[in-house]
Amino acid sequence: MSHSYILTLSCPDRLGLVHAVSGFLLEHGGNVEEAAQYNDHATGLFFMRVQFACAPHDRASLQDQLARFAEPHQMRWSLHATDQPIKTVLLVSKEGHCLNDLLFRWKSGLLSVDIRAIISNHRDFYQLAASYNVPFHHLPVTPATKAQAEARQLEIIEAESAELVVLARYMQVLSDALCQRLTGRAINIHHSFLPSFKGAKPYAQAHDRGVKLIGATAHYVTPDLDEGPIIEQDVTRAEHTDTVEALTARGRDTESQVLARAVKWHSEHRVLLNGHKTVIFR
Known part of the structure; x- marks a missing residue:
C-alpha cells in the first residue's frame, strides 16, 4: 500500500x-x-x-x-x-444553472470536492439541495441585515471546515472583511469576459455594444470587485439578431463550463497564485 x-x-x-x-x-x-x-x-x-x-x-x-x-x-x-476531496460550500441566488451543474458533476464523480452545504439569499433551490442530500441554508440579505447574514455565512463555512467557497451566481457583493477571510479559497463566476463589462447586467452591456463574442470568467474573490486573479475564461459567438435574453441563455452554458473547470483545477491543486495572476498546471 x-x-x-x-x-x-x-x-x-x-x-x-x-x-x-x-x-x-x-x-x-x-x-x-x-x-x-x-x-x-x-x-x-x-x-x-x-x-x-x-x-x-x-x-x-x-x-x-x-x-x-x-x-x-x-x-x-x-x-x-489525493484521496481527500476538498470540503466545499456553494453560494447561490436565483439562477441555478451553475449550481445544478456543479452538483451533478460532484455526484457523478467528476469533481474532487465534498459539497457540505448550500447557502442562498432565496428559497428557490431548497428542493434541489434536498435531492442531493445537501443541507440548505436560507439567509436573506438586506442592507440592514447584510452584516448579520455574512456573520452567519462565515459560521456555516467554518463549521463545515470548508476549504473552498464557490459563488455559483451568488448576486450579493461580499464585504471587504469577508473577502479577506476567504482569500485564496473563494471562486466567483462572472457572466462576462473580464475585464470587460464589470458589475451588474453585463449581457445588457454587451448587447448595447454589439459584441460578437460573449464570455464568462472564473476568478478568485478579492475586495476589488470582479478584479481577482483569473482562473479560467471562455467565449461563445453572438449574432446581431440576438436579444439580451438570447445572449443570456447562450451565456449560461459557458458560465457553467468555465466555473466547473475552475473548481476542478482548484480541487486538484493545479492553481497557484502569482500576484494578481495565476499559474495553472493543467
Whole structure:
C-alpha cells in the first residue's frame, strides 16, 4: 500500500530546484507520478506541482521534514492527500444553472470536492439541495441585515471546515472583511469576459455594444470587485439578431463550463497564485 500526495510550491528561482525537490522525495521514498514547473522570468519566481506516491507514514512527520527542506529555499508550499476531496460550500441566488451543474458533476464523480452545504439569499433551490442530500441554508440579505447574514455565512463555512467557497451566481457583493477571510479559497463566476463589462447586467452591456463574442470568467474573490486573479475564461459567438435574453441563455452554458473547470483545477491543486495572476498546471 502507498499513499498519494500533491505538493505545490513557489519560491525565488535558482538553479537546481527541480533536482532538489525530486531528491527530497526520493530520500523519503517518494515515487513521482506527475510533475510540472514554471519559471516566471518577469517576477523571478519558480512554481511547481508534484504528485507522488510513498509508503504510508505519519503525514505530520512528512510535513515537518518538508518545512525544514523548504525554509532555506524560501518556499511557500502545501501538501495534500489525493484521496481527500476538498470540503466545499456553494453560494447561490436565483439562477441555478451553475449550481445544478456543479452538483451533478460532484455526484457523478467528476469533481474532487465534498459539497457540505448550500447557502442562498432565496428559497428557490431548497428542493434541489434536498435531492442531493445537501443541507440548505436560507439567509436573506438586506442592507440592514447584510452584516448579520455574512456573520452567519462565515459560521456555516467554518463549521463545515470548508476549504473552498464557490459563488455559483451568488448576486450579493461580499464585504471587504469577508473577502479577506476567504482569500485564496473563494471562486466567483462572472457572466462576462473580464475585464470587460464589470458589475451588474453585463449581457445588457454587451448587447448595447454589439459584441460578437460573449464570455464568462472564473476568478478568485478579492475586495476589488470582479478584479481577482483569473482562473479560467471562455467565449461563445453572438449574432446581431440576438436579444439580451438570447445572449443570456447562450451565456449560461459557458458560465457553467468555465466555473466547473475552475473548481476542478482548484480541487486538484493545479492553481497557484502569482500576484494578481495565476499559474495553472493543467
